[in-house]
Amino acid sequence: MVFALGSESAPVDALSGMLWVVIFFAAMSGLSRTFVTEEERGTTMTLQLLAQPSAVYFGKLFFNLVLIVGVNAFTVVLYTVFLNGFIIKTTSIFIVAIALGSVGLAASSTIIAAIIAKANTKGTLYPVLSFPILLPLLLTCINATRMATEGAFIEEAFGEFQFLVSYIVVVVTASSILFEYIWKD
Amino acid sequence: MGVFKSILFVWMSAVIILALGLPMVAQPKAWYQFPTIPALEEKARIMFFHVPTAWLSTLAFVMSMIYGIQYLRYKRLEDDIKSTSAAGLGFLFCFLATATGAIWARFSWGTYWNWDPRQTSIFVLLLIYGAYFALRSAIDGEEKRATLAAVYSIIAAVTMPFFMFIMPRILASLHPEPILNVQGKLQMNPTMLVVFLSSLAGFTGLYYWMWKLQVRAQSFELHRNN
Numbered sequence: 311m312v313f314a315l316g317s318e319s320a321p322v323d324a325l326s327g328m329l330w331v332v333i334f335f336a337a338m339s340g341l342s343r344t345f346v347t348e349e350e351r352g353t354t355m356t357l358q359l360l361a362q363p364s365a366v367y368f369g370k371l372f373f374n375l376v377l378i379v380g381v382n383a384f385t386v387v388l389y390t391v392f393l394n395g396f397i398i399k400t401t402s403i404f405i406v407a408i409a410l411g412s413v414g415l416a417a418s419s420t421i422i423a424a425i426i427a428k429a430n431t432k433g434t435l436y437p438v439l440s441f442p443i444l445l446p447l448l449l450t451c452i453n454a455t456r457m458a459t460e461g462a463f464i465e466e467a468f469g470e471f472q473f474l475v476s477y478i479v480v481v482v483t484a485s486s487i488l489f490e491y492i493w494k495d
Numbered sequence: 496m497g498v499f500k501s502i503l504f505v506w507m508s509a510v511i512i513l514a515l516g517l518p519m520v521a522q523p524k525a526w527y528q529f530p531t532i533p534a535l536e537e538k539a540r541i542m543f544f545h546v547p548t549a550w551l552s553t554l555a556f557v558m559s560m561i562y563g564i565q566y567l568r569y570k571r572l573e574d575d576i577k578s579t580s581a582a583g584l585g586f587l588f589c590f591l592a593t594a595t596g597a598i599w600a601r602f603s604w605g606t607y608w609n610w611d612p613r614q615t616s617i618f619v620l621l622l623i624y625g626a627y628f629a630l631r632s633a634i635d636g637e638e639k640r641a642t643l644a645a646v647y648s649i650i651a652a653v654t655m656p657f658f659m660f661i662m663p664r665i666l667a668s669l670h671p672e673p674i675l676n677v678q679g680k681l682q683m684n685p686t687m688l689v690v691f692l693s694s695l696a697g698f699t700g701l702y703y704w705m706w707k708l709q710v711r712a713q714s715f716e717l718h719r720n721n
Contacts, residue, residue, distance in 0.1 A: 421650055425643050429633040438629055442622040443650060446657040477657055484653045488646045491567050 319395035326455035329389055329396070330448050333411070336381050341419035342436040344370050345427035354427075358493065367420070367489040371482070374423075375416040382412050399461030406467070407454035410474040414447040417478055421485035424492045447477055503700050510694045514543035523684065530684045535671065541599045542671075543691055547698035548592040552620060555585025555702070559627075560652040563645030572717060573710075575641035578648065579631070580709035584702060586624040593617050604669060613670040616658055623651045 320328075348354045357366055386408060390396055398404045422440045426432050454470040519529045519537060532539045562578035565571075596614065597607045608614060630647055634640040683691065 418650075418654070421646075425630070425647055428639055428643055429630065430635065431633045435629060435633055439626045439647065442619050442626060443654050445619055446654060473657065477654070480653050480657075481650070484650060488567075488649060491642055492646055 320393075322395060322397070322459045323456055325393060325396045326459055327452050329386070329455060330411070330452050332385055332389065333382055333415070334444065334448060336385060337378055337415050337419055338437045338440065340377060340381060341374050341416070342423050342426060342433065344374055344420065344423045346423070346432050349427045363490040363493045364486060366493065367424075367486055370424075371416060371420045371485075374420050375413060378412045378416050378419075379409075382408055396459070398458050400458045400464060400467075402464045403454055403462065403467045404458035406464075406471060407451050407458065407474075410471065410478065411447065411451040414451075414474055414478050414481070415444065417481040417485065418443050418447070421481070421489065421492075424489060428492070447474065450474055450477075499700075500704065503697070503704060506693070507697045507701060510543070510690065510697045513690050514540060514694060517686070517690070523686070526686055529687050535603070538599060538602055541595060543694045545592060545595040545599065546691070547695050548588045548595065549617070550695060551698060551702050552585050552589035552592055552617075554699070555581045555588065556620065556623075556652065556655070558706075559585060560648045563648040566641055566645045567649075570638070572637060572641060573714060575637075575645070576713040576717065577706075577710055578641075578645060580706050580713060582624060582627055582648065583709065584705055586621075586628070588702070589617065589621050589624055593621060611669055619658060620655070623655070627651070 348357060361369075390398070419440060422436065422443065426436050426439065429435055450470050450473050454467050454474075457467050457470070517527055517529050519531050519539075521531050523530045529539075558581040559578045562574045562581065566574040566578060593614075596617065600609070600611075600614070601607045604611075627644060627647060631640055631644050634643055
């Protein structure tokens with residue numbers, strides 16, 4: 311960014327959108343591996359014999375969550391340090407948006423990763439399947455980040471937070487029910 | 496099926512003739528005249544074809560999910576055939592809705608595509624249909640394919656309502672309001688409404704006929720292979 315734009319700085323709206331583009335790409339390259347590695351190493355059978363499907367699902371969800379929180383923390387620190395135009399005025403909104411966004415990303419990525427592990431073309435199909443599912447989440451997170459850069463009060467972002475929480479609840483509930491069907495085939 | 500097909504043919508022909516042929520006047524006096532809608536004028540006629548295609552792409556999406564659930568419950572491959580056939584037709588109608596909408600936008604807004612919230616949401620629906628078929632083509636084995644496709648259609652269907660809810664919060668739409676306004680009150684000229692509802696019914700009938708045909712053809716294929 312800094313090199314490409316030289317001395318010009320991008321508008322802050324565009325920067326809050328770009329942050330989530332970076333996060334999306336990081337998630338797409340990192341989170342798809344969760345179930346694929348089990349298939350490749352041939353450990354799926356053992357897991358199927360040893361553990362309940364729900365235990366496997368929540369374990370993988372938790373692993374993905376830890377991974378994405380780590381990656382996002384790293385990304386956000388670098389992003390705010392290197393991009394001078396990106397100034398967060400309401401830190402509370404920004405932190406909640408990143409936290410809820412990470413949980414939402416982990417929730418939808420886990421179930422898509424479970425689907426993808428059984429398909430032939432794993433790597434390329436993953437973003438194709440995830441993008442339409444993640445778009446409502448990403449748009450809401452971008453909106454909340456934009457509010458944080460504009461210095462909105464935290465009360466104004468409650469609608470966004472409610473939306474993110476309900477998205478997470480719906481996706482996790484649906485996934486925990488549906489995971490059993492994917493896992494035992 | 497033969498009688499149904501003939502009735503459908505006559506019905507759709509009548510709808511097309513009425514929707515395109517009835518005159519549009521400023522002050523309708525006779526029953527056969529449409530009122531001129533300000534700013535839309537003759538371009539308003541597209542709603543007789545555009546809205547039913549958009550409605551069918553949503554209906555097919557829901558049907559695909561319902562038969563997906565049925566498949567997961569009973570593990571019958573017939574349900575999977577019903578689910579995919581609905582999704583295939585949904586893809587077709589979704590494409591038609593996008594194309595007719597873009598053509599209308601060219602003449603009303605001056606550009607084929609401007610990322611209006613309605614355009615964005617139909618584009619996402621198109622993406623979901625595309626992803627669904629990309630997933631299906633990447634899996635060997637009928638049962639595995641059916642299970643994973645059903646799971647994906649359910650996951651997509653539970654996240655889609657969020658999209659409908661979030662878009663208006665981010666951007667204001669220029670899309671003309673449908674016949675039902677916010678209070679759920681009908682605001683349409685009676686003649687227009689009759690033609691519009693007939694078109695909706697006709698298109699739904701057409702969809703049903705195409706879907707049945709597709710299901711029969713695919714079931715035949717399935718039984719021949721086994």
